[in-house]
């Protein structure tokens with residue numbers, strides 16, 4: 001018999017502590033789920049995975065990033081690696097189709113369901129309506145049965161199990177008509193908030209549809225071959241021997257035909273390769289760091305670009321990041337690749353940490369809305385607010401102004417974002433050049449996200465500045 005396991009969810013405040021609101025307003029509260037119960041579900045069942053994923057979706061709707069929400073679900077449910085994979089897969093599918101699922105739910109229910117019920121529907125519907133051309137991951141009637149089982153197992157959803165059954169069965173019966181009606185709404189058609197679509201359209205009137213589509217595609221697994229340890233050709237042969245189809249899509253970039261876990265990537269533990277988007281791999285080359293130079297990577301964690309710079313040249317590199325926990329990941333990557341750098345936990349807009357010696361090269365991969373990497377982080381579009389752009393652009397301007405003082409004459413500063421918004425990228429770069437009289441050197445500027453046979457990269461922005469002597 002299967003071992004039963006428990007999905008432990010966040011506690012609801014005691015009734016006396018809860019804010020007194022009219023029932024119709026309850027949905028405006030940050031959702032908190034009940035924990036004082038045991039979800040009696042088989043751990044290898046789809047119901048278990050659906051409930052775990054729905055818990056994560058509720059948390060994203062409450063403002064938590066999906067990776068953090070999933071980490072909490074994994075820790076509290078004691079899910080095995082296989083169950084974690086299933087929960088993660090369902091939660092990511094839910095994020096990619098949240099606009100459509102919410103529109104379908106609104107068409108089939110008289111009032112908005114409770115958060116956990118809505119989240120269970122948001123997890124179940126994409127499993128029954130896989131993206132065009134993609135195979136459905138489960139039998140449709142299994143999804144209905146297991147979603148109802150998941151609802152019945154949780155006190156916050158049990159009362160709605162009949163409704164869940166009715167809604168999912170109706171979807172199976174009337175799928176075509178329901179989809180036709182739902183997809184009239186742009187949020188359902190594209191699966192982005194309206195303000196996001198408006199912003200993409202305003203910035204890229206010719207390409208907005210392609211940009212939105214690229215953000216909905218599942219991302220590739222792209223590797224960076226460590227130039228210190230071998231060539232791309234030799235590594236492609238290694239992949240072939242391991243039975244993994246792959247192709248070269250950049251000077252050091254190799255894309256696997258099908259993503260696999262890092263434990264299955266040949267030579268990963270030994271530092272032969274790292275996981276890095278091919279667009280992000282442009283940074284180290286553009287920075288043009290040469291042997292013996294003093295280099296600052298000002299927003300370094302988790303260290304993808306730090307390590308690439310060190311793979312290409314023998315430099316004295318300081319890797320700075322405001323988040324000491326994330327700096328530990330830089331150290332782990334350095335260790336795996338047998339590279340060395342000085343790590344510094346500090347804010348890049350401050351000077352207190354600096355020894356006063358100017359740098360030859362500075363990489364400023366500043367904090368941004370991450371609107372260019374939504375194919376990897378599909379939760380971002382639902383978490384961000386329009387106002388985040390200005391806030392982050394203001395911080396980045398301070399960071400850039402401060403770093404400029406730390407660059408030697410004739411030195412180069414590479415400004416990078418993974419944003420699509422001009423306010424954070426081109427407008428920022430143009431204003432910076434004017435403020436400091438900086439010379440702008442050749443760099444790609446705005447790279448729109450692209451997936452295809454030859455090109456496959458996230459949405460990134462690059463501007464390169466030289467300081468006049």
Ligand SMILES: C[S@@+](CC[C@H](N)C(=O)[O-])C[C@H]1O[C@@H](n2cnc3c(N)ncnc32)[C@H](O)[C@@H]1O
Pocket residue numbers: 280298299300301302303304305306320321322323326346347348349365366367368418
């Ligand atoms: C886009 S990520 C950097 C990615 C990294 N360059 C790489 O290639 O792996 C931005 C980083 O900036 C850090 N950060 C945020 N605010 C910062 C600040 N004020 N000063 C320095 N680092 C900051 C974040 O912790 C995050 O690790």
